[in-house]
Amino acid sequence: xxxxxxxxxxxxxxxxxxxxxxxxxxxxxxxxxxxxxxxxxxxxxxxxxxxxxxxxxxxxxxxxxxxxxxxxxxxxxxxxxxxxxxxxxxxxxxxxxxxxxxxxxxxxxxxxxxxxxxxxxxxxxxxxxxxxxxxxxxxxxxxxxxxx
Numbered sequence: 672x673x674x675x676x677x678x679x680x681x682x683x684x685x686x687x688x689x690x691x692x693x694x695x696x697x698x699x700x701x702x703x704x705x706x707x708x709x710x711x712x713x714x715x716x717x718x719x720x721x722x723x724x725x726x727x728x729x730x731x732x733x734x735x736x737x738x739x740x741x742x743x744x745x746x747x748x749x750x751x752x753x754x755x756x757x758x759x760x761x762x763x764x765x766x767x768x769x770x771x772x773x774x775x776x777x778x779x780x781x782x783x784x785x786x787x788x789x790x791x792x793x794x795x796x797x798x799x800x801x802x803x804x805x806x807x808x809x810x811x812x813x814x815x816x817x818x819x
Contacts (some may be wrong), residue, residue: 673716674699718749718816726814728752753819754812763806775799 672692725744733740737755764785779787
């Protein structure tokens with residue numbers, strides 16, 4: 672039995688296959704998965720090389736540094752996805768937050784680990800954001816580009 676035959680075989684029939692053949696099939700699938708992962712990585716890197724600069728310019732124009740944006744680059748519709756990760760410096764927040772009123776602290780919904788939900792930070796007045804920025808680090812994930 673080979674991988675092509677698995678597609679046309681029911682799990683019940685496949686289950687009657689000798690264990691040594693099942694092990695060989697499992698190993699072959701693992702090898703293909705590893706190869707596909709490397710191939711996917713190369714394609715992703717190629718898309719970044721081909722469309723990354725345009726995606727970055729499009730993000731800058733749209734004012735959306737993270738999340739999903741879509742555009743047409745070199746005549747091809749491209750979906751651009753980028754995650755966002757925010758880390759808070761607990762020590763710095765510990766020094767900043769006592770200067771806020773209790774009401775301001777309540778609005779920020781400060782968690783025990785001393786970090787602030789991003790949506791609440793986004794909605795805070797600019798003077799509070801400015802004070803908090805000393806304790807806030809924003810990093811972005813890699814851009815994931817795919818043709819639609």
